[in-house]
Amino acid sequence: MTARRITSRPWFLVAPGLLAIAFLVVPLAALLLESPWGSFAAIVTTPTALEALRLSAVTSVAATAIAAVIGIPLAWLLAREVLPGTRALRALVIVPLLLPPVVSGVALLAAFGRRGLVGGPLYDAFGIQFPFSTAGVVLAETFVAMPFLIITLEGAFRSLDRRFEDAAVTLGASSWTVFRRITLPLIVPSIIAGGVLCWARALGEFGATITFAGNLPGVTQTMPLAVYTALESDRDVAIALSVLLLALSVTVLVALRGHYLRAARP
Numbered sequence: 618m619t620a621r622r623i624t625s626r627p628w629f630l631v632a633p634g635l636l637a638i639a640f641l642v643v644p645l646a647a648l649l650l651e652s653p654w655g656s657f658a659a660i661v662t663t664p665t666a667l668e669a670l671r672l673s674a675v676t677s678v679a680a681t682a683i684a685a686v687i688g689i690p691l692a693w694l695l696a697r698e699v700l701p702g703t704r705a706l707r708a709l710v711i712v713p714l715l716l717p718p719v720v721s722g723v724a725l726l727a728a729f730g731r732r733g734l735v736g737g738p739l740y741d742a743f744g745i746q747f748p749f750s751t752a753g754v755v756l757a758e759t760f761v762a763m764p765f766l767i768i769t770l771e772g773a774f775r776s777l778d779r780r781f782e783d784a785a786v787t788l789g790a791s792s793w794t795v796f797r798r799i800t801l802p803l804i805v806p807s808i809i810a811g812g813v814l815c816w817a818r819a820l821g822e823f824g825a826t827i828t829f830a831g832n833l834p835g836v837t838q839t840m841p842l843a844v845y846t847a848l849e850s851d852r853d854v855a856i857a858l859s860v861l862l863l864a865l866s867v868t869v870l871v872a873l874r875g876h877y878l879r880a881a882r883p
Contacts, residue, residue: 670861672835679755680759684759693774696772722824725747725753748831749837750830754826762822772807778803
């Protein structure tokens, strides 16, 4: 006889759960209801809006790519505890998630400004300047978004069945071959999930960007900054641009929903 699994239904969780849903959904619904749909197309196709959208797309993708190139190796090192002081390093990785965005911007100025710890020598030797440049936007977005990727992938590396890697090593595969042919393919769903989270955070970055890179149209004014600027003069424009960002984010998240589900499975 097959034993039936008996589970109780925790009805006491329904009310707070529904309250949480309402808390998250109501602001988004209000944004859609307040949107000036009659002039929406005209607003989001203005040169300023299109340039801000283009800049946001370019910088967020670039930030995600940089985060992947240097974040995936770091996630592996943290998961396998290869480096000394791994616990302290893991805490440092999480710090950008906890810092107020403005503080992140000030920290970037101290490090990569024209008189910063790293930026000073770069500017004096090569004339490279990060603040108030598009490269500065990418730098700010990478700093605040990369921890999302690292945390996601560290968990994936930790839960990976290492018997496949051990078998490949036994058969004579090099460490690079094992990592490229065995390890990475096994965590592709987690890479995509972490990359999407990283990209979404980079796309919505505001505080560190405006503090470190400024708000220069066509150079550093991303969509969040364009929304902030528009809110000071025209509320309808700010709402329309916000709806555009919302639609873009939801479209990407829905399109990659299957990868989230696979990454979440044990």
